[in-house]
Amino acid sequence: xxxxxxxxxxxxxxxxxxxxxxxxxxxxxxxxxxxxxxxxxxxxxxxxxxxxxxxxxxxxxxxxxxxxxxxxxxxxxxxxxxxxxxxxxxxxxxxxxxxxxxxxxxxxxxxxxxxxxxxxxxxxxxxxxxxxxxxxxxxxxxxxxxxxxxxxxxxxxxxxxxxxxxxxxxxxxxxxxxxxxxxxxxxxxxxxxxxxxxxxxxxxxxxxxxxxxxxxxxxxxxxxxxxxxxxxxxxxxxxxxxxxxxxxxxxxxxxxxxxxxxxxxxxxxxxxxxxxxxxxxxxxxxxxxxxxxxxxxxxxxxxxxxxxxxxxxxxxxxxxxxxxxxxxxxxxxxxxxxxxxxxxxxxxxxxxxxxxxxxxxxxxxxxxxxxxxxxxxxxxxxxxxxxxxxxxxxxxxxxxxxxxxxxxxxxxxxxxxxxxxxxxxxxxxxxxxxxxxxxxxxx
Amino acid sequence: xxxxxxxxxxxxxxxxxxxxxxxxxxxxxxxxxxxxxxxxxxxxxxxxxxxxxxxxxxxxxxxxxxxxxxxxxxxxxxxxxxxxxxxxxxxxxxxxxxxxxxxxxxxxxxxxxxxxxxxxxxxxxxxxxxxxxxxxxxxxxxxxxxxxxxxxxxxxxxxxxxxxxxxxxxxxxxxxxxxxxxxxxxxxxxxxxxxxxxxxxxxxxxxxxxxxxxxxxxxxxxxxxxxxxxxxxxxxxxxxxxxxxxxxxxxxxxxxxxxxxxxxxxxxxxxxxxxxxxxxxxxxxxxxxxxxxxxxxxxxxxxxxxxxxxxxxxxx
Numbered sequence: 001x002x003x004x005x006x007x008x009x010x011x012x013x014x015x016x017x018x019x020x021x022x023x024x025x026x027x028x029x030x031x032x033x034x035x036x037x038x039x040x041x042x043x044x045x046x047x048x049x050x051x052x053x054x055x056x057x058x059x060x061x062x063x064x065x066x067x068x069x070x071x072x073x074x075x076x077x078x079x080x081x082x083x084x085x086x087x088x089x090x091x092x093x094x095x096x097x098x099x100x101x102x103x104x105x106x107x108x109x110x111x112x113x114x115x116x117x118x119x120x121x122x123x124x125x126x127x128x129x130x131x132x133x134x135x136x137x138x139x140x141x142x143x144x145x146x147x148x149x150x151x152x153x154x155x156x157x158x159x160x161x162x163x164x165x166x167x168x169x170x171x172x173x174x175x176x177x178x179x180x181x182x183x184x185x186x187x188x189x190x191x192x193x194x195x196x197x198x199x200x201x202x203x204x205x206x207x208x209x210x211x212x213x214x215x216x217x218x219x220x221x222x223x224x225x226x227x228x229x230x231x232x233x234x235x236x237x238x239x240x241x242x243x244x245x246x247x248x249x250x251x252x253x254x255x256x257x258x259x260x261x262x263x264x265x266x267x268x269x270x271x272x273x274x275x276x277x278x279x280x281x282x283x284x285x286x287x288x289x290x291x292x293x294x295x296x297x298x299x300x301x302x303x304x305x306x307x308x309x310x311x312x313x314x315x316x317x318x319x320x321x322x323x324x325x326x327x328x329x330x331x332x333x334x335x336x337x338x339x340x341x342x343x344x345x346x347x348x349x350x351x352x353x354x355x356x357x358x359x360x361x362x363x364x365x366x367x368x369x370x371x372x373x374x375x376x377x378x379x380x381x382x383x384x385x386x387x388x389x390x391x392x393x394x395x396x397x398x399x400x401x402x403x404x405x406x407x408x409x410x411x412x413x414x415x416x417x418x419x420x421x422x423x424x425x426x427x428x429x430x431x432x433x434x435x436x437x438x439x440x441x442x443x
Numbered sequence: 444x445x446x447x448x449x450x451x452x453x454x455x456x457x458x459x460x461x462x463x464x465x466x467x468x469x470x471x472x473x474x475x476x477x478x479x480x481x482x483x484x485x486x487x488x489x490x491x492x493x494x495x496x497x498x499x500x501x502x503x504x505x506x507x508x509x510x511x512x513x514x515x516x517x518x519x520x521x522x523x524x525x526x527x528x529x530x531x532x533x534x535x536x537x538x539x540x541x542x543x544x545x546x547x548x549x550x551x552x553x554x555x556x557x558x559x560x561x562x563x564x565x566x567x568x569x570x571x572x573x574x575x576x577x578x579x580x581x582x583x584x585x586x587x588x589x590x591x592x593x594x595x596x597x598x599x600x601x602x603x604x605x606x607x608x609x610x611x612x613x614x615x616x617x618x619x620x621x622x623x624x625x626x627x628x629x630x631x632x633x634x635x636x637x638x639x640x641x642x643x644x645x646x647x648x649x650x651x652x653x654x655x656x657x658x659x660x661x662x663x664x665x666x667x668x669x670x671x672x673x674x675x676x677x678x679x680x681x682x683x684x685x686x687x688x689x690x691x692x693x694x695x696x697x698x699x700x701x702x703x704x705x706x707x708x709x710x711x712x713x714x715x716x717x718x719x720x721x722x723x724x725x726x727x728x729x730x731x732x733x734x735x736x737x738x739x740x741x742x743x744x745x746x747x748x749x750x751x752x753x754x755x756x757x758x759x
Contacts, residue, residue: 125695129680236684238694247681297678 037070038062038263041090043099043251044075045157045164045210046191051075054284055094061280065270069263077190078160085109091259092267097298098162098307100252105309110259112252113268114289117275118212121240126287129239129247132167133214134231136206137199143206146175146232146244153184155195155204160308162298163210164192167245170301171232196223206231211241248301249293390437392416392430467652467660468495470505470514475704476541476644477518478686479671480664485685486674489667493660509534509649515657516648516664521723522572522730524647525744533650535751538665539715539723543617543642545703547573548634549581550606550624551613558585558632561592567611570596573642575737576730577615580641581633618703636703640715641726653751661754669756672706709759717752724750 040058044051052075059071076084078099084090085107093100093109094116103109117126136143143152149172156165159180169179179185183206188194192209196217199207217223232244239247253271255264274281275288303310322329378385378398386397394412402409405420417426471477483489484496497514499505502523508514510532518540519527527534555561558581568574582589597605602620605611606627613632616624625631635642646668648661675682683697692700707715715723727746734740 125693129684131681236694237688239684246678247684248678249680293680297681300677 037072038092038267039072039074039090040092040094041081041084042073042075042093043081043095044077044190045096045161046193046213046216048075048077048191050191057280057283058274061274061277062267062270064277065273066263066266078158082106085256088256088258090256091263092253092255094251094253096162096251097249097295098166098302099160100254101295101299101302102309104254108257110255110257110264112254112292112295113264114253114271115291115293116250116253117287117290118250119285119287123287126290127240128250128290128293130163130211130241130250131234131243131247132163132165132171132245133209133211133242134168134171134206134244135199135209135214135228135242136231137202138227138229140205140229143231146172147177148231149179149206150177150182151184152205153186153203154179155186155188155198155207157190157192157195158187159185164195164208166301166305166307167248168208170305171245173305193217193222200227211243214242246297248298249295252292252295253289386412388416388433392433462656464493464659465652465656466493466495467515467648467657467664468497468513469516469518469646469664470497470499470508471518472499472501472505473690474518474644475690475700476706478690479540479668479675479706480518481689482674482682482686483667483671485689486671488670490663494664494667509647515652516646516661519645519647520573521643521645521727522576522734522739524645524749525572525727525731525734525740527647528744528749529740529742533748534647535650535653535748536645536716536723537648537653537661537751537754538646538668539707539712540644540646540668542640542644542705542707543635543703544639544705545634545636546621547577547615547617547642547703548621548631549577549613549615550621550629551632553628553630555613555630555632559587561585561613561632562587563591563593564612565593565595565610567595567597567602567605567614567616569599569615570737572730572734572737572739574615575739576641576733577633577635577638579733580638581615584633584637618700634703640722641729643715643723643726645723648751648754650748653754658754662756665754666756669709669759672708675706709756712755713752716750716755721750721752 040055042051042055046054052073055073055075059073062071063069074084074090081093081095081099082103085093085103092113093103095103100109100112115128117128118130120127134146134149142148159165165185172179186198186204188198192213195204195207195209196214198204200223214223214225214228218225230242230244234243234245236243236247255267271289272291281288299310302308306313381398382400384398384401384404386401387395389395393414393416397405397409397412402412405412407420412420417429420426421429469480471480480489480496481498484491489496497508499508502519505514505517505519506523506527509517509519509527510530516534516537517527521536524534524536549558549566551561551564555564561582566578568578578594579589582592595605595611597611597614599616599620602614602616603623606614606624606629614624621631646665653661671682675686679698684694686692686697687694690697690700705711715721724746727744727749731740731744731746735743
């Protein structure tokens with residue numbers, strides 16, 4: 001049977017109802033109901049088992065602080081953690097600030113409950129900031145400054161890693177380059193140990209890692225610091241790690257939106273007091289947790305780099321352009337207007353000239369025609385016709401007159417009667433010629 | 444050191460950039476409010492070829508550098524700026540670097556509960572314009588006259604000693620001594636937060652460099668200061684580590700040190716320096732009168748061309 005309109009509608013309704021039912025079931029089942037363990041998702045930038053082993057004491061410490069709840073640590077790479085957050089499979093998240101901003105934009109995490117604090121050299125002091133490190137093999141002579149990264153093969157865990165790519169790329173961008181376009185990236189995947197291996201095994205010339213990783217590897221006997229050199233090294237006397245970028249606030253610990261507010265409050269309190277539990281902090285290798293930091297600086301980096309969640313170009317309307325460039329635009333419009341006006345004026349003048357030229361040509365033709373007519377008339381008249389000026393000098397004559405004087409017009413013109421006839425005749429001609437003038441004078 | 448090398452570079456480039464781009468030299472001593480300029484130089488936001496920083500040991504030395512012609516401008520307190528003008532060198536304030544909003548205070552012994560209880564007591568203060576100003580403001584708030592108390596002039600390095608040997612019942616002091624006295628049982632009865640925009644540190648430039656040929660350099664210095672202030676506000680962790688060594692603090696001590704100090708941004712600077720009735724002009728008038736009373740000035744400052752907001756960034 002072909003589906004009817006009502007059939008379609010009914011199907012859609014059924015679908016909606018089943019989704020609603022599912023939502024209802026989910027709403028009735030808080031992810032961390034008493035009895036079920038509270039899951040803390042942690043991003044692993046070293047290997048997952050290593051990260052799990054490192055953070056396991058946190059679960060025990062939280063259990064100690066909140067005895068009626070169980071806590072479980074789960075470690076993820078970037079994509080896995082994003083999926084776990086999207087599918088609400090964890091209750092709390094500890095990840096790098098860039099990833100946190102991305103997750104909270106997409107899935108609505110809470111504002112950070114606390115910010116991780118690491119140990120300074122002085123155990124009484126905490127380090128609340130981290131950054132990125134750029135390194136190469138110590139014997140690689142071609143790499144000294146950050147701009148030397150151009151054209152090199154660079155090992156990174158992935159381009160979504162904040163301290164393993166984005167912070168260094170931002171530093172490169174500030175120096176005037178574009179790392180993703182000007183260098184060849186070798187993506188090793190997590191953990192960041194892979195990056196160090198890639199550089200030492202000469203698969204890459206440069207490696208990008210988080211602050212502290214190189215020192216940790218050296219401590220574990222996996223790296224001899226003499227094998228590497230640090231590029232764009234920042235000399236910050238109080239900071240205990242090697243560093244190539246600016247510093248940014250440490251990792252945030254955030255609650256998922258569905259996490260019970262009461263539980264979140266107690267966990268936050270336990271995190272702040274973790275510093276007192278020296279056994280736990282020593283086992284995890286951290287100082288504790290501090291008050292949540294302001295992550296604006298990280299958001300600024302992501303925005304400037306146009307990376308997720310700021311990879312969409314902000315809508316820029318004509319109004320924005322007008323507001324921003326009002327005066328230059330006005331000046332440009334004025335100049336264009338003046339130019340157009342002048343061009344128009346020029347065209348009009350040209351047109352006028354063309355018309356006038358045509359008129360002149362016509363008038364000239366008319367004059368030529370008139371002259372031809374007169375010349376023909378004068379040339380064909382059987383009478384003697386001549387023209388003299390007031391001094392009796394010939395200006396023109398007709399062929400009949402030429403024959404009368406026995407000379408051509410060009411010989412006659414410019415001469416007087418005295419040049420052609422005897423003095424008496426010439427005098428008589430002259431007197432005769434002057435008669436009309438005299439008559440005119442009398443009247 | 445970094446600041447000085449900046450200067451060396453600047454003097455090594457005489458007349459760089461032609462007529463419209465002459466460099467300027469700014470004298471400054473080590474102080475939280477002036478640190479943004481030094482940070483800007485270290486971070487490459489301040490071009491040492493355009494603006495040389497001459498680091499001095501004290502504000503007095505900065506004033507001397509300005510008067511000697513070794514510097515074209517200096518970072519000074521407002522009263523020091525008035526003193527330079529009184530010494531016959533016309534200077535104008537182009538930017539407010541910082542405002543004390545609580546860092547200067549009157550600390551009293553535990554038995555003194557209210558400001559009015561100061562009547563008949565010995566009050567220590569530094570015989571500087573700012574010391575006199577703070578004392579006067581505190582007495583005004585208490586409804587007292589200077590004759591109601593016994594003023595005791597004591598320089599900042601002797602404040603703790605005077606407190607310890609009970610030479611004073613209260614003292615007008617400032618950080619970091621103020622915190623030490625508070626920790627020693629002192630009670631804060633009055634602070635500079637109650638007299639807004641009065642105790643300010645400014646960038647004062649010689650009037651003869653506020654011309655076409657130095658305009659770019661002065662604008663550049665002002666813009667670089669704001670870039671560094673912006674960095675401090677947006678990424679305080681990083682800024683703290685980058686300021687620590689030069690200030691002689693540990694990174695953890697940098698941010699708490701800014702307690703009671705406002706670094707006004709561009710907008711605040713316009714409010715302080717610009718408009719029909721700039722706020723700073725009122726403070727300067729008050730300060731000038733007070734300095735005359737305390738014989739720190741021979742005559743009141745005319746305040747003509749004291750403030751010049753033309754070098755503040757237009758686009759922010």
